[in-house]
Amino acid sequence: MHPTSVPRLEAAPASPAAAVYDLYDAGQLDDARLLRALRAHHARAPGVFFERFAPHVERVLTRILGSDADVPAIVNEAFFRALERIDRLEDADALKRWLTAIAVNVAREHIRSRRRRGWLRFVGADDMPDPPAPNASPETAEAVRRLYAAFDAMPADERIALALRFVDGMELTEVAEACDVSLATIKRTLARSEARFVAISRRDPVLGEWLERGTRWASQ
Amino acid sequence: MGEPMSRIEIEAALTRVGKEAARLQDEELPPRAEPGAGARFEQAWNARRTAPVTPIRRSLPPRAAWGAVALVAAAALVALWARPRPLSFSVRDEAGQVGAWMIVSAESVPLRFSDGSRITLEDDALARVTNVTQNGAEIVVPRGHVRATVVHTPTSQWKVDVGPFVVDVTGTTFATGWDPKEQVFTLDLTEGSVVVTGCSIRPQLVHPGTSVRLRCKQDSVATEPTGQTPILAPSAESEHAEAGPAATETLDAGVPPEPAPSSPRKTPDLAALPDRAVDASVDPTWLQLAARGDNRAAFAAALPQFDAVCDQGSAADVMALADVARFAADSARARKALLAVRTRFAGTSHAKRAAFLLGRLSFDGGAFADAARWFETASSEDPAGPLARESDGRLIEARERGGDHAGARAAAQRYLQRYPSGPHASLAIQVLEH
Numbered sequence: 001m002h003p004t005s006v007p008r009l010e011a012a013p014a015s016p017a018a019a020v021y022d023l024y025d026a027g028q029l030d031d032a033r034l035l036r037a038l039r040a041h042h043a044r045a046p047g048v049f050f051e052r053f054a055p056h057v058e059r060v061l062t063r064i065l066g067s068d069a070d071v072p073a074i075v076n077e078a079f080f081r082a083l084e085r086i087d088r089l090e091d092a093d094a095l096k097r098w099l100t101a102i103a104v105n106v107a108r109e110h111i112r113s114r115r116r117r118g119w120l121r122f123v124g125a126d127d128m129p130d131p132p133a134p135n136a137s138p139e140t141a142e143a144v145r146r147l148y149a150a151f152d153a154m155p156a157d158e159r160i161a162l163a164l165r166f167v168d169g170m171e172l173t174e175v176a177e178a179c180d181v182s183l184a185t186i187k188r189t190l191a192r193s194e195a196r197f198v199a200i201s202r203r204d205p206v207l208g209e210w211l212e213r214g215t216r217w218a219s220q
Numbered sequence: 221m222g223e224p225m226s227r228i229e230i231e232a233a234l235t236r237v238g239k240e241a242a243r244l245q246d247e248e249l250p251p252r253a254e255p256g257a258g259a260r261f262e263q264a265w266n267a268r269r270t271a272p273v274t275p276i277r278r279s280l281p282p283r284a285a286w287g288a289v290a291l292v293a294a295a296a297l298v299a300l301w302a303r304p305r306p307l308s309f310s311v312r313d314e315a316g317q318v319g320a321w322m323i324v325s326a327e328s329v330p331l332r333f334s335d336g337s338r339i340t341l342e343d344d345a346l347a348r349v350t351n352v353t354q355n356g357a358e359i360v361v362p363r364g365h366v367r368a369t370v371v372h373t374p375t376s377q378w379k380v381d382v383g384p385f386v387v388d389v390t391g392t393t394f395a396t397g398w399d400p401k402e403q404v405f406t407l408d409l410t411e412g413s414v415v416v417t418g419c420s421i422r423p424q425l426v427h428p429g430t431s432v433r434l435r436c437k438q439d440s441v442a443t444e445p446t447g448q449t450p451i452l453a454p455s456a457e458s459e460h461a462e463a464g465p466a467a468t469e470t471l472d473a474g475v476p477p478e479p480a481p482s483s484p485r486k487t488p489d490l491a492a493l494p495d496r497a498v499d500a501s502v503d504p505t506w507l508q509l510a511a512r513g514d515n516r517a518a519f520a521a522a523l524p525q526f527d528a529v530c531d532q533g534s535a536a537d538v539m540a541l542a543d544v545a546r547f548a549a550d551s552a553r554a555r556k557a558l559l560a561v562r563t564r565f566a567g568t569s570h571a572k573r574a575a576f577l578l579g580r581l582s583f584d585g586g587a588f589a590d591a592a593r594w595f596e597t598a599s600s601e602d603p604a605g606p607l608a609r610e611s612d613g614r615l616i617e618a619r620e621r622g623g624d625h626a627g628a629r630a631a632a633q634r635y636l637q638r639y640p641s642g643p644h645a646s647l648a649i650q651v652l653e654h
Contacts, residue, residue, distance in 0.1 A: 043262075044258075044262065046258075046261060046262050046265045047258030047259050047261055047262040048258055049258075050253065050257060050258050050261035050262075051252075051253040051257055051258035051261075052253075054253045054257060054261070055249065055250060055252055055253055058249060058250075059245070059246075059249055062245050062249060063241075063242065063245065066241075066245075069606065072606060076261065076264060079261065079265070080264075080265065080268055083265060113384075140240050140244070141244065143237055143240065144237070144240060144241040144244055147237055147238075147241055148241075162234065163238075165234075165238075166231070166234040166235055166237075166238030167238040167239075167241045167242050167245075168238075168242065169238070169239070169242065191227070194227065194230045194231065194234065195230075197234065198225060198230055207237075210233065210236070210237050211225070211230075211233040211237075212233075
């Protein structure tokens with residue numbers, strides 16, 4: 001009694017809808033089976049997809065955007081777009097990386113849209129930086145806030161590359177894949193963005209101090 | 221930072237500050253999705269898939285004129301009767317849906333709102349109503365033109381997002397549009413006044429009888445004089461900034477910017493502005509400073525106009541004012557601005573956020589009972605909103621710190637029921653075990 005649009009899942013479920021959740025809860029639904037369920041438009045597969053990868057996507061977006069009240073909406077938008085294009089994805093092993101690239105693209109659009117709107121998008125209460133985390137020193141929190149203020153002054157592609165490389169800690173190849181560019185291109189982008197970041201930071205006493213410390217740390 | 225840094229030094233420094241940023245972010249980010257997040261996403265996904273993209277093709281069906289009059293009268297009655305409820309609207313004879321895209325492929329299509337306001341989508345427009353409140357609505361128009369007749373009330377709040385520009389409306393008649401191909405924004409104002417923002421221009425108060433034509437590309441704004449069209453200038457900051465994207469915001473060649481106002485920090489008393497087509501004395505300096513993260517400077521610049529903004533500014537402006545005061549550690553003024561939002565924009569999303577921020581201010585000031593009341597208010601006003609979980613969590617803290625242990629236990633129980641793996645779950649468990 002399987003509808004034709006629902007894949008046969010190995011657990012021989014009593015109901016297809018329950019199957020995905022049961023398998024997911026048991027940690028048995030691997031990415032390949034999840035992708036098959038998504039491509040077959042299984043009714044519950046989007047929820048499983050979201051629960052599995054939303055924390056990752058939110059983390060990547062937060063790395064890029066910092067404290068931004070729009071992050072939850074952007075997470076949703078990234079998943080919407082992924083689901084709309086899920087038929088184009090063949091390799092289940094690439095599911096997470098593919099989704100990451102989509103999320104990065106949505107973040108890029110958001111940055112550009114926010115910039116076009118100038119100050120207007122910056123003045124919402126939720127767009128302002130939150131108070132520092134409970135165990136963060138004021139100095140650290142201020143440096144992080146200035147870091148994202150510096151990012152705001154950079155072209156979208158450059159800030160994204162910097163954030164993924166140095167805040168998220170991605171490898172160069174991962175940054176290139178997330179940004180959907182070649183390794184050579186991302187290296188050039190990073191070189192440009194690092195130089196620009198330093199130029200911006202030189203005018204900021206707090207970031208300047210952090211860079212100075214990093215220099216000392218590097219030379220030790 | 222006197223000597224040039226090597227690439228290795230730069231990357232080491234970036235790695236260091238980047239790691240700190242990641243560490244702070246990870247303290248706030250949930251390790252896994254909240255229970256039920258998948259199901260909620262499925263609902264959103266299904267709504268997205270089924271949201272109609274309404275092709276509106278032929279002309280209006282023949283209707284007697286008195287029928288339209290009856291509709292308007294009925295809408296007015298409904299508005300009177302159902303005042304506290306959000307406005308409703310119709311697209312031709314069908315109930316309008318918030319969030320549904322409308323593509324106008326022939327002739328014009330009127331959206332009739334229950335307060336008597338009307339937004340008419342012109343041929344080839346792409347638009348959707350993204351939010352409706354009891355005081356107005358927000359309409360997004362990525363392409364094409366609209367005509368609007370907005371009924372004025374003391375609390376009217378309408379916003380039309382036209383391409384990269386925003387037209388804030390309290391009550392007026394105007395036509396506006398955005399040509400994405402040519403990147404041109406147009407506005408013809410017949411009655412009332414509106415404020416135009418976007419594309420880094422100063423907030424521009426536009427008066428009746430005015431036609432505005434603006435071009436926005438690559439983060440720059442240029443005016444295109446057409447007859448009596450006034451010139452709108454970009455912000456002074458964008459012209460004089462030393463670096464960053466603001467430095468790239470230039471006027472197109474041959475289009476002179478309007479001279480900077482002689483008293484740039486004059487209180488923006490909109491009612492007292494001289495009767496010019498466009499007045500550039502509404503100074504956004506503090507807003508732009510805030511946008512750059514320089515909150516101390518923003519606060520200093522905002523101080524001379526603090527009360528005026530609280531009394532007359534838009535909800536977004538007053539919220540921004542509260543933020544710069546908060547980050548400048550002037551909690552008394554931050555509180556004043558937030559209370560102004562609560563009073564002037566009751567029921568809006570801004571007012572809900574203001575409740576949460578008032579809670580935080582009270583908490584930070586040690587007024588825990590007051591903080592608890594605000595967090596409770598924030599949660600009850602927007603139980604499914606983005607700040608609900610945080611409000612519920614902070615409510616536990618506020619009650620516990622304020623000595624209301626029974627209240628804290630009740631809040632903790634409620635929190636664990638709603639967010640068993642939320643960031644305040646461990647605190648909630650501690651409170652219950654204690």
